[in-house]
Amino acid sequence: MTPSVEEISEHLLKHNIKPSYQRIKILEYLVTKRNHPTADEIHKELVKEIPSLSKTTIYNTLKTFIETNLARVITIEENETRYDADISDHGHFKCDECGSIYDFRVNIDILEPDELESFKINEKNVYYSGICKKCISKEEG
Amino acid sequence: MTPSVEEISEHLLKHNIKPSYQRIKILEYLVTKRNHPTADEIHKELVKEIPSLSKTTIYNTLKTFIETNLARVITIEENETRYDADISDHGHFKCDECGSIYDFRVNIDILEPDELESFKINEKNVYYSGICKKCISKEEG
DNA sequence: TTGCATATTTGTAATGATTACATTTGTATT
DNA sequence: AATACAAATGTAATCATTACAAATATGCAA
Structure with a gap:
């Protein structure tokens, strides 16, 4: 769950990215x-x-990660681009109350929309929003 | 398919919005x-x-439409908030080649993720991306 | 090791979408 | 017509992101 620096480095190298400190x-x-x-x-x-870390480096690095499939973008909310290093197919739930984003496992492949039969699908995203468990019990309690 | 001004006005009134010209x-x-x-x-x-139409009016009006459920936001791509007056559950496909966004019918309800059992779900979005039919045949042809 | 070429990081300035806010215009009612 | 209120407008501010040039670090050849 908490990988070592060596494991992180290997992960980068596997995707042809030089493992710089940043x-x-x-x-x-x-x-x-x-x-x-x-x-x-x-x-x-x-x-x-x-302390020297620049925001440009963050953006550059994230862009590299996206391009090499080390991370993906979550655009569940306008005006905030978010990033996720979990590449596997899974959904995201955003709580309108507390703003938390939850992962949830979902079998997206069962959808198979007819209208996209001749389309090449590269990425699938499922975004839900509403009120999360915690906020519901807070309101009731 | 192409509603009259009267029908548009009624649609607005039904959602308690005064049908101004803009x-x-x-x-x-x-x-x-x-x-x-x-x-x-x-x-x-x-x-x-x-000619007098202000961008602020566009933003104000769209905000009103979202709040009254006359339209919904599509955040399929970072840095561009898009709007859709089709409120019914349906998916969106964005072509990475030509940028077009396609609607597709999809029965989102069959997903039913266990992990969200005690969550209140208000909105469901399904976003796909890849290469659309047109661009595929262009590349082949 | 030194010097050179290249990759990476950094800082500043520009861009562009969105929002805040004050002013103006339009509408409805008496 | 006078007033009150709602809607639209224009300008300025904000904030995330990008562009770009300068500085720093890294790897490699001599």
Whole structure:
């Protein structure tokens, strides 16, 4: 669950990315936190450890990760691009109350829409929104 | 398929929105074009007919439409909020080649993720991306 | 090791979508 | 017509993202 720096480095190398200090830290953040952060949230956290860390580096690195399929973009909400190092098919739920984003397992392949028969599908995203369990019990309690 | 101004007005009134000239035009655009436009695209088109039309009005009106469930937001791509007057459950496919967005019918309800059992789900979105039929045949031809 | 070429990071400035807000215009009612 | 209220407009501010040039680090050849 919490991979070592060596494992993170190998993960990068497998995708033909040189494991620089910044890249390791950013991927480590994504993989261990699993919190679907924005670029700004990553920066705010990592700049504590790497004071020189620039926001441009965050954006550059994330772009590299997306291109090499190390991470994917979550655009569940307008005005905030979020990132996820979990590449497997899964859905995202955003709570309109507290803003939390939850992962949920879902078998997207059973959908098979007829109208896309001759289309080449590269990516599938399922986004739900509403009120999460925690916020519901808070309102009731 | 192409509703009259009267029908558009009624549609607005049913949702408790006063049918001003601008609102009628913006809703008419969404309903007849069905092209999932950005706020800017709507403005660019309608300003030809209404030279005084302000972008703020576009944003205000779209916000009103969203709040009253006359339209919904499509956030299939980062950096572009798009709008859709079709409220029914359906998926969206974005072609990475030509940028077109296609609607497709899909029975989202069969997914029923266990992990969201105690969650209140208000909205469900299914976004696919890849290469559309047209672009595939273009590449082959 | 030194020097050179290249890749990566950094900082600043620009861009572009969206929002805030104050002003103006339009509409309805008395 | 006078007033009150709603809607539309224009300008300025905000904020995420990108562009770009300069600085730094890395790898490799001599």
